Amino acid sequence: MNHRFSNTLIGLLNLLTLLASIPIIAAGLKMAKNRTTCESFLQTPLMVIGFIILVISLAGFIGACFNVAWALWVYLFVMLLLTATLLAFTIFGFVVISEGGGVQVSGRVYKEYRLQDYSPWLRKRVEDPHYWRTIRTCILGSNTCAKLASWTPLDYLQKDLTPVQSGCCKPPTSCNYGAATMLAQDPDCYRWNNMPNLLCYECNSCKAGVLEDVRSNWHKLSVLNVVMVILLICIYSIGCCAYKNAKRSETDYPYGENRMKRVEPRWDFYWRRWWRDRRDFLY
Known part of the structure; x- marks a missing residue:
């Protein structure tokens, strides 16, 4: 070049x-x-x-x-x-x-996410209590769930949700809170709380929603x-x-090394020079 x-x-x-x-x-x-x-x-x-x-x-x-x-x-x-x-x-x-990836909910636009669907390395990150407390504080500070406070049941049928909103701001769609319910349900159904600072922030679905968000951003970054x-x-x-x-x-020559290396004289150079000098002196 x-x-x-x-x-x-x-x-x-x-x-x-x-x-x-x-x-x-x-x-x-x-x-x-x-x-x-x-x-x-x-x-x-x-x-x-x-x-x-x-x-x-x-x-x-x-x-x-x-x-x-x-x-x-x-x-x-x-x-x-x-x-x-x-x-x-x-x-x-x-x-x-x-x-990873979401599961389509029948009759709904949004998807729901399961923690076990993601790689062990990602799951380990969000299952760490210290790490999750930091993420939870982040979600609370972003007011992500506050945007859904005015939604009606019809809105949940017609509107889409982000992964974090789907996992953290509502209980799983399969949950049944009727008084006569005796069937075993998703453990997240029992972690749900109506308090604005609790909701489903300790649910596995919330952690999965965060991982889906990370997964989406990481894909773009990759x-x-x-x-x-x-x-x-x-x-x-x-x-x-x-x-x-x-x-x-550095050699001041654009086409490569051009410096002469030092040449050492042969062994007989000094002897011949001495003999020539002596001959000139005598004659």
Whole structure:
């Protein structure tokens, strides 16, 4: 690849990613000042990603524009690690989200969700009491269920619900609360409470609804990750060309190494020179 083109292109790409890292870091700092529990989940990952992009882009920009070989070497090394990590994370994500999905309820538009349908790794996250308390606080703070307070029974027949609303804001549709009911029911039917701060927040259906929401968002993120991996591989290839160009520029010769190496004289050089000097002196 042409010397100027590869260096200019890698410099431009890193300038764009450098500028893109600024709003990411700003968003993380803003979340740090916000007391909303939901946003605090993204605070640390956003700031870490922002700073990594900032450092990598800065190294790549300096190395490409000023032909600093060591900066480009650091850039390429970190880029390789970042690409490998992102690829592993993407594969893991597709494996985790391969299980799950809702069950259509007869006569209703919305679906209901069962915790046992999701991968063990995801179930372990929401079954942890400490982790679930944080999520529960997040749902309460978002007023997700408050939006359904004015719904009529007809609305539940005609309108759709989000996974969280379906699992956390109402009991399972199969529940029967008649006085004469003697049949065994879903355990979530007994966890339901009409109190606005209780509802079905301790139900397995609520945890399943949260996992379905996570699964949906993770699927979108995994598709984006595939695009990012391809883009990073392309940028890495251009960066390799820029690194080779930076190494060449250190020799002040655009087509490769052109410095003469030191030549050591043969063993008889000094003897012959001494004999010539003596002969000239005598004659």
